[in-house]
Amino acid sequence: MRTGAAAGHAGYFHTAGCFGSDDELLGLAVPFLTGGAASGETSVVVLNDRNAQLVRDALPAGAAVIFLPGGAVYERPAAAIRSYRKLLAGHVAAGASQIRIFGDLTAVTHGATWDWWARYESAINRAYDDFPLWSICAYDTRTTPPAALADVMRTHPWTALPDGRNVPNAGFTDPHLYLGERHPPTPDPVLDGEPAAELIDPTLSEARQAVRGADRGHLASTEVDDLVVAVSEAVANAQRHGSGPVRLRVWSSIDRLVVTVTDAGTGPEDPFAGLVPAGDGTNGGLGLWIAHQSCNHVALYRHDDGFTVRLTAGDPHH
Template sequence: MRTGAAAGHAGYYHTAGCFGSDEELLGLAVPFLTDGVVSCEPSVVVLDDRNAELVRAALPAGAEVTFLPGGAVYERPAAAIRAYRKILAGHVAAGASQIRIFGELTTVTQGVTWDWWARYESAINQAYDDFPLWSICAYDTRSTPRAALADVMRTHPRTAMPDGQYLPNAGFTDPHLYLSEQRPLVPDPLQASEPTVELLNPTLSEARQAVHAADRGHVASMEVEDLVVAVSETVANAQRHGSGPVQLRLWSGTDRLVATITDAGAGPDDPFAGLLPAGDGTNGGLGLWIAHQSCNHVALHRHADGFTIRLTAGNPHH
């Protein structure tokens, strides 16, 4: 049986929790978690080390709350979805009627890679909706950029307040609409220079060779090989599901490799492509999902001339 604010709710009860002080953080976290413990509901915390220790110290001694490292869980959005679905399925199989998660994206995710984490926050409204999950996604208003907070209000149906209220977000946008919106692609500074490699209508073999040709030894070899796979899959998608010509560009920096694949099509029909399991793999879903698993950042951009995917290996946080 569902309890608390989620009582009577079917599926995912997705809330944002904005806080501006340690006291407000604890006001959100402690009652939420202790009520879960009292109700014998699996309760999970995913915070950075400092905030995790604050919450741990404020909980009653012996409270059965599981703490997971935020940096490990929130490495890549598609991987986070896969990991959470496994955790949730395990709790449901063990008989849980509700699972509580109090989580906080790491500060670094709110920088240049925020676009795919905003897509994550929107997509999980569907990705977790077959589980009896109640989560509070915590955002520190002192450090979260204003634009990111605006996205938080659009991707969460409701906001948890430190005084215990749960208020609907008037700006909440259905994930199908939010994920289909056209957004500008924030350029990587490397893209201000001439590409290291530029190919028009490459074969898959040429695309793979191009990644190796652009590699200057500044990126771990395993990440380079992951980029090889992602570029090959993305070029194949563009050729199969997009409209020609297909253009591949690669830039090499001191800490990263950046690839863009552009075609004249409109991009995938499925707005969740890349973040959720690919289903039957039609219209590019499988290749995008592989790219989201393989790269340290994937940016999607629908524009007047077509559709561009940017893939980053190495450090995407420039």
């Protein structure tokens, strides 16, 4: 039986919890977690170290709450979805009628890589909807940029307030609509310089060679190998499902390699492409999902003259 604000709700009850002080954070977290524990529900905390300690200290001694390291979970959106689905499936198999998760994205995700985390927040409305999950996604209004907070309101159907109320978000946008909009990524200053390589309609072998040729040896070989796989998938998708010509460009800096693959098409039909594997991989879904597993940032965006996949290995937090 579902309890609390999620009582009577089927599927994922997805709420945002915005707070402007430590007291407000605890006002959101403690009743939510203790209520779950009192009902015998699985209650999980996935916060940064500081906030996790605040919550841990405020909970009653012996409270049945599981703490997971936030940094390990929120490394890449597609990996987070995969690991959470595994976690949720395990608890449901063990008989859980409701699972509560209180978590926050690390502050670094609010910067250069926010576009794919905003996509994550929208996509999980579907990705977790086959589980009896109630989550509060905590956002600190003191450190979260206003543009990111605006996306939070559009990607969460509900807002949890520190006084215990849960109110619907009037601006919530259905994931199919939100993910289908144009959301240009934060510009990367590396792209202001001349590319180390630029190819038109490259073969997959030529694309792989271009990436390896741009590597200056600053990145771990495994990161370069992963980028090569992702670029190969992106080029194959553009050739198979896009409209020519396909343009590959590679930039190199001391801390990252950035590759863009552009074609004249409109991009994948599936708005969830990359974050959730799409069946057998037709329409490019599986290739983009592989890229999301392999790179430290993947940006997908439509523009007036086509569609671009931007892939980053190394440190994307410029």
